[in-house]
Amino acid sequence: MIPPLAEVGFSEPWWVQVLAALFFAFVGLNLVPVVLLTERKVLGRFQNRYGPNRVGPFGILTPVADILKLLSKEQFRPRTAVGWLFVLAPILSITAAFGALAIIPYGNVNDVLGQPVGFYGIDVTIGPLYVFAFGAIAFYGLMLGGWSSGSKYSFLGSMRAAAQLISYEVAQGMALVGVIITAQTMSLTGIVNAQEGMWYIVPQFFGFVIFMVASFAETNRPPFDLVEADAELVGGYNTEFGGGKFALYYFAEYLNVIVISGMATTMFLGGWLLPFGISTPGWVGFFVVIVKMMLVVIVFIWIRATLPRLRYDQLMSLGWKVLLPLATLNMLVTAIVVTTS
Amino acid sequence: MSWDPGSDVVEVTRGPQKAGGAAGLYRAFGETLRGLKTTFGQLTSGVTTFQYPEEKIPVYPRFRGRHRLHRFEDSGLEKCVGCSLCAAACPADCIRVVAAENTPEHRVSAGERYAAVYEINLSRCIFCGYCEVACPFDAITMGHDFELSDYNRSDLIFTKEMLLAEPPDRTPLRAEGE
Numbered sequence: 001m002i003p004p005l006a007e008v009g010f011s012e013p014w015w016v017q018v019l020a021a022l023f024f025a026f027v028g029l030n031l032v033p034v035v036l037l038t039e040r041k042v043l044g045r046f047q048n049r050y051g052p053n054r055v056g057p058f059g060i061l062t063p064v065a066d067i068l069k070l071l072s073k074e075q076f077r078p079r080t081a082v083g084w085l086f087v088l089a090p091i092l093s094i095t096a097a098f099g100a101l102a103i104i105p106y107g108n109v110n111d112v113l114g115q116p117v118g119f120y121g122i123d124v125t126i127g128p129l130y131v132f133a134f135g136a137i138a139f140y141g142l143m144l145g146g147w148s149s150g151s152k153y154s155f156l157g158s159m160r161a162a163a164q165l166i167s168y169e170v171a172q173g174m175a176l177v178g179v180i181i182t183a184q185t186m187s188l189t190g191i192v193n194a195q196e197g198m199w200y201i202v203p204q205f206f207g208f209v210i211f212m213v214a215s216f217a218e219t220n221r222p223p224f225d226l227v228e229a230d231a232e233l234v235g236g237y238n239t240e241f242g243g244g245k246f247a248l249y250y251f252a253e254y255l256n257v258i259v260i261s262g263m264a265t266t267m268f269l270g271g272w273l274l275p276f277g278i279s280t281p282g283w284v285g286f287f288v289v290i291v292k293m294m295l296v297v298i299v300f301i302w303i304r305a306t307l308p309r310l311r312y313d314q315l316m317s318l319g320w321k322v323l324l325p326l327a328t329l330n331m332l333v334t335a336i337v338v339t340t341s
Numbered sequence: 342m343s344w345d346p347g348s349d350v351v352e353v354t355r356g357p358q359k360a361g362g363a364a365g366l367y368r369a370f371g372e373t374l375r376g377l378k379t380t381f382g383q384l385t386s387g388v389t390t391f392q393y394p395e396e397k398i399p400v401y402p403r404f405r406g407r408h409r410l411h412r413f414e415d416s417g418l419e420k421c422v423g424c425s426l427c428a429a430a431c432p433a434d435c436i437r438v439v440a441a442e443n444t445p446e447h448r449v450s451a452g453e454r455y456a457a458v459y460e461i462n463l464s465r466c467i468f469c470g471y472c473e474v475a476c477p478f479d480a481i482t483m484g485h486d487f488e489l490s491d492y493n494r495s496d497l498i499f500t501k502e503m504l505l506a507e508p509p510d511r512t513p514l515r516a517e518g519e
């Protein structure tokens with residue numbers, strides 16, 4: 001048995017680890033087209049239209065057509081681009097997104113054909129920090145992508161991305177500290193287990209709101225999509241990318257949305273637990289997590305359909321002057337309540 | 342110079358100039374929720390899209406679509422007498438008429454002469470309907486057909502046979518009071 005590289009709560013034999021990793025990567029990969037289609041369909045309904053409905057029945061093959069179209073395009077590179085970085089940047093982005101996907105727990109340790117298997121890629125004891133670490137690497141993907149394109153718009157977009165990600169990562173992290181203090185553990189499975197009885201969205205409601213607002217900024221979603229800001233910046237850091245490289249960026253963006261909704265599900269919405277203490281076999285929990293993640297994604301889409309984009313200075317002042325103090329206050333109050341009770 | 346505006350003064354209620362601390366935050370949160378409620382209402386109110394090629398919007402009776410030439414219903418003779426008044430009225434100069442004399446053996450129209458050539462260049466036509474107004478015999482009218490795109494410009498020159506032919510029934514007409 002190979003000892004895992006990270007300090008983990010539970011680990012299986014190596015062959016189970018490989019199979020589980022493949023399985024959860026498969027699940028993540030297949031969630032992306034689902035989220036893509038859900039976004040376009042639901043956004044259409046919000047705007048009183050159907051959304052894509054031409055490819056396949058009800059348009060369910062639209063994401064496949066999108067991806068095929070992107071992959072069959074010419075590989076184009078601007079003359080001013082820095083070659084190897086231009087190729088490396090999207091790969092960094094997608095690698096980081098995939099890495100972060102590994103810790104979303106879909107269930108506790110369950111018996112699969114007599115073999116105990118944890119329903120997660122890896123259960124690291126540092127939990128959310130792992131996600132933030134990969135978020136920081138993903139930021140290299142955006143920054144290098146914008147810089148290596150050799151285009152002013154791309155560079156402006158990636159500079160904005162840098163400032164935005166740094167500002168909002170702080171508030172996002174602080175919002176999660178309240179949960180960690182309440183659960184007394186950083187392991188994500190531990191946090192879900194601690195939510196038996198009451199999901200943390202109730203005692204940590206402010207934490208949840210701050211986390212969600214910061215998450216919109218972290219994933220470059222409207223109303224904080226200044227990084228892309230089609231009206232001002234053409235397309236931001238991915239302006240010069242086309243074909244497969246653009247597909248990677250696009251994929252990474254939606255994977256990040258999935259990871260963030262997975263984090264929200266795990267930290268605040270009780271993970272695989274059902275309300276009112278209904279207990280289910282482990283495999284049901286897997287689908288419970290998927291359903292909850294999709295509900296969070298629909299909230300993301302709902303916000304996108306509602307709010308206009310913020311101005312750049314408003315974005316910065318919201319991050320530093322509103323969200324960060326609120327998150328700190330939330331953390332302090334939680335700490336005082338937990339230690340005194 | 343002081344002028345009393347009297348009752349012309351309109352008072353405008355503006356929001357506070359500064360964001361205003363906790364109250365501003367609370368207000369922003371409330372307004373966000375109100376916006377979310379509005380968009381959610383749109384989610385349940387259904388779609389307004391027409392699935393165009395399958396589902397067509399009916400046109401009004403006076404809709405000016407592709408032209409039609411007419412015949413007398415009883416005798417089958419063409420109404421057009423080749424007077425070229427439509428061509429004279431056409432501001433886009435897209436109608437070409439060449440008239441010829443009717444003979445007892447070869448009678449095409451009810452009048453003295455008939456249109457040997459009658460062409461409308463629909464890539465020029467602006468669908469103003471002046472030809473319809475100019476025609477003394479109601480020989481040319483604007484139909485309801487508006488799906489006129491083609492791959493070739495020369496295919497958009499409609500000849501007399503095409504204009505006389507019954508158009509394929511593909512444009513729904515709006516019913517009375519619809």
